[in-house]
Amino acid sequence: MKKLLMITAALAAAGFAHADMPSVEGSNVVGFAAVTAPGGKNTIITVPFEACMSSGTAGMLNDLVATSGLTSHSSDPALADQLVVLTTNGAAQVYYYYYNDTEDGWTAITSAMLMPDGSSQALTPPAATNFPIARGLGFWVKRVASVDSTLYVKGQVSEGKQATPISAGLNLIGYGAVEPFSLNSVDWTGAYGFGGISATTDRILVGNGDGTYSTYFYYVKKDGGSSYYDQFTNKWVKSTSTGPVLPSTQIPAGQGFWYHRRGTGGFTFRPEGQ
Amino acid sequence: MKKTLSMVSGLLLAASVFGADGLEQLTLSISTPGPDTYADGTQVLVGETYLLVYVKQGATFQGLFTDGTLVDPENNKIATKAFAVEGAKCGYTPIQYPAALFPEGGSWVIVLLDTRKADGMVGGLVAGVGSGAATGAASALSTSLNSVGGGAAGSGAAPTLNVSAPTLALANTPQPEITAVLPKAGGAVDVRFKNISDKALYNVQSATDLAGEWQTVATRVQASSQNIVQGANGAELPAAVQVPAADKVRFFKVVVPNATK
Numbered sequence: 274m275k276k277l278l279m280i281t282a283a284l285a286a287a288g289f290a291h292a293d294m295p296s297v298e299g300s301n302v303v304g305f306a307a308v309t310a311p312g313g314k315n316t317i318i319t320v321p322f323e324a325c326m327s328s329g330t331a332g333m334l335n336d337l338v339a340t341s342g343l344t345s346h347s348s349d350p351a352l353a354d355q356l357v358v359l360t361t362n363g364a365a366q367v368y369y370y371y372y373n374d375t376e377d378g379w380t381a382i383t384s385a386m387l388m389p390d391g392s393s394q395a396l397t398p399p400a401a402t403n404f405p406i407a408r409g410l411g412f413w414v415k416r417v418a419s420v421d422s423t424l425y426v427k428g429q430v431s432e433g434k435q436a437t438p439i440s441a442g443l444n445l446i447g448y449g450a451v452e453p454f455s456l457n458s459v460d461w462t463g464a465y466g467f468g469g470i471s472a473t474t475d476r477i478l479v480g481n482g483d484g485t486y487s488t489y490f491y492y493v494k495k496d497g498g499s500s501y502y503d504q505f506t507n508k509w510v511k512s513t514s515t516g517p518v519l520p521s522t523q524i525p526a527g528q529g530f531w532y533h534r535r536g537t538g539g540f541t542f543r544p545e546g547q
Numbered sequence: 548m549k550k551t552l553s554m555v556s557g558l559l560l561a562a563s564v565f566g567a568d569g570l571e572q573l574t575l576s577i578s579t580p581g582p583d584t585y586a587d588g589t590q591v592l593v594g595e596t597y598l599l600v601y602v603k604q605g606a607t608f609q610g611l612f613t614d615g616t617l618v619d620p621e622n623n624k625i626a627t628k629a630f631a632v633e634g635a636k637c638g639y640t641p642i643q644y645p646a647a648l649f650p651e652g653g654s655w656v657i658v659l660l661d662t663r664k665a666d667g668m669v670g671g672l673v674a675g676v677g678s679g680a681a682t683g684a685a686s687a688l689s690t691s692l693n694s695v696g697g698g699a700a701g702s703g704a705a706p707t708l709n710v711s712a713p714t715l716a717l718a719n720t721p722q723p724e725i726t727a728v729l730p731k732a733g734g735a736v737d738v739r740f741k742n743i744s745d746k747a748l749y750n751v752q753s754a755t756d757l758a759g760e761w762q763t764v765a766t767r768v769q770a771s772s773q774n775i776v777q778g779a780n781g782a783e784l785p786a787a788v789q790v791p792a793a794d795k796v797r798f799f800k801v802v803v804p805n806a807t808k
Contacts, residue, residue: 315692349632351578351639357692359570366572370641384574384641385627389648393627396643413692442568443690478690486690531690535568 301326305339305427306451308527310354311482312420319411319447319529322428331405332428334358334371335379338406339425344418345373350382357413358398358406359445369398409437409542411445411529426527434546439463439532440539447529448544455523456489456509459544465536466493469502470512477509478531479524486531492517569687574643577629577657578697579679581636583708585661586675590635594669596660597629597637597708599695602681604652613672613714614746615660624649637696637708651686657696659708665767672748672769677710716806720747723801726783734792738765740801743784745770747803751786754798761800764788768801 303325308318324332338356346353350372356379358369370382379401386396398404406412408431414424435449448459456477465475470490478486489509494502502517510517524530532542577599582590602608606622617623626649632638637657649655657679664671682695696708721742729737738751751765768786775782790797 349634349639351636351697357574357641359572359574366570368572368574368641368643370576382639382641384643387626387642387644387648389645391624391648415692443570443688484691533568533688 301328302430303428304430304451305425306527308414308424308426308525309482310343310414310416310422310424312416312418312422314482314484315357315413315415316424316482317411317445317447317480317529317531318414318424318426318527319449320406320408320426320428321431321447321449321451321526322426323408323431323433324405325429328429329431329433331407333402334404334406335401337426337428338379338414339427340373340378341425342422343373343424344416344422345375347375352417354417355382355413355415357415358404358410359412360410362396367396369404371398371401407437408449409435409446409544411447411531413445424527435542435544437542438539439534439542441534441537444532444534445529446532446542447527448524450526450544453523453525456520460546461491461507461509462543463540464491465534466491466507468493468495469498470510470517473535475535476533478533480528480530487511487520487522489520490517570646570689571687572643573646573649573685573687573689573693574641575655575685575693575695576639576641576697577627577637577695578639579637579657579659579708580697581634581707583631583635583637583659583677584710585663586677586710591631591659592635592663592669593631593633595631596662596669597631598658598660599626599629599640599642600624600656600658600678601626601649601684602654602656604650604654608656608658608678608681610712611658611660611673611676611714612717612746613674613748614717615673618715626655639697646687649684651684653684654681655684655695656681657708659710661710663767664769665765671767672746673714674748674767675710675713677708677712679706679708713805714748716748716803717744717746718806720744720803720806723749723803725799725801726778726780728799730797734790734794736788736790736797736799737785738788738799738801739776739778739783739785741778741780741783743770743775743782749784749786750802750804751788752800752802753788753790755794755796757798764790764799 320337324330343354353372356371371379374380381398383397386394475491477489492505492510494506505517601624603622609619629640659677661675723740725740727739749768752761753764754761765788
């Protein structure tokens with residue numbers, strides 16, 4: 274009986290000891306975000322993730338954008354969903370087209386690049402397995418099916434801070450957030466506004482899912498303006514007939530948008546700060 | 548004066564900033580839902596040619612000559628070619644171009660060509676064209692992903708293309724002259740003619756009565772390095788035609804159709 278008590282006490286001690294042992298945490302966290310991809314529409318998406326097992330490294334296109342649930346075709350890109358990426362090839366803007374091949378997934382489409390002299394060059398994008406997509410880059414998903422679908426973007430949750438260059442003109446970007454966010458909840462240091470809403474005010478165009486956009490302007494109060502406008506200064510606003518209005522909706526994770534840089538030069542978008 | 552100058556300068560500056568602040572490059576894709584057809588109602592063959600033509604503001608597409616050149620090169624510009632794939636449709640072809648190359652205000656037209664030769668294969672001179680509806684060219688501030696012919700992604704089938712108009716003969720096409728006619732067994736006749744152009748499509752017509760009705764017995768006869776022969780009068784183009792074997796008399800002439808320019 275005494276022996277039995279000793280064994281019980283030993284087991285209890287072992288149990289306590291087990292409870293006190295530290296757990297071994299995995300070195301990374303991965304995930305996915307579901308983005309609504311309306312049927313028959315073109316939608317701007319962004320990937321809030323990075324490459325798995327490579328902290329701080331951009332993932333490859335085929336790893337980051339799942340093909341499940343999307344329309345594929347074995348040979349005809351016109352009959353398959355596509356991704357279209359506006360990027361740079363050296364200093365020049367280029368568009369890379371990919372379609373969802375039934376066997377091979379995202380597959381590059383060669384496009385004709387027309388030159389200023391009227392000549393044409395074939396432009397074949399890098400393979401989707403070899404094309405890194407930086408967190409915060411925006412690009413198109415082009416749906417051929419008439420019904421809505423869910424697009425999954427996936428990868429490793431980034432521990433670093435996003436830094437996305439924005440140049441003069443139109444930029445396809447996004448905030449690599451893993452949950453919905455408000456435009457005014459992130460850092461926009463470098464955005465340009467002047468004198469209320471003007472022709473040089475930076476603006477953001479967010480797709481409404483039906484081919485239209487909601488436009489937001491970066492508001493900076495006019496010199497000497499009423500203190501009423503302080504609430505809008507250095508914020509993104511909608512322009513209405515009654516004045517500026519703060520946005521009431523959030524942008525879903527995985528949705529990209531146009532940034533129209535109308536201020537001089539560019540800046541680096543650091544939504545999570547320096 | 549100074550104030551006016553300052554305002555003008557300000558406007559010019561604003562205009563230049565606005566003009567330069569869009570996209571350097573624009574993109575669009577071309578395709579057709581098919582099946583597209585020739586004028587005789589048959590479906591276009593794999594490999595048949597489509598053109599993407601930019602039409603300047605205020606102008607319309609004016610057609611092609613038989614050699615594939617534009618009738619109105621001042622206002623029409625061929626941006627790129629695409630080719631038919633299985634399904635008798637224009638194969639999906641994305642293009643990209645500097646925004647200033649094809650300005651907003653103009654429009655895009657997809658043009659289907661009929662390049663079938665006498666043997667039925669594609670790749671010859673252009674006998675006919677068919678064009679689709681015009682689509683406005685995008686501006687440098689376009690935020691859309693544009694397409695021509697196939698409509699926007701999933702927007703439903705766009706109308707099919709049909710070859711509906713003949714091409715025109717070039718203005719300097721020489722007047723052909725028959726150099727030989729050789730009746731053979733079973734109504735087969737070899738006709739040869741000179742004063743030929745490799746940019747012209749010839750028809751051979753025949754009649755049994757000079758005052759009667761002429762019938763076309765050969766179409767799309769065209770010169771190439773493979774079929775021209777050297778005769779006593781230089782290069783000659785042969786055409787093999789078939790007429791009723793029982794004819795007692797038969798006349799032939801060669802014409803270049805649509806030589807209106």
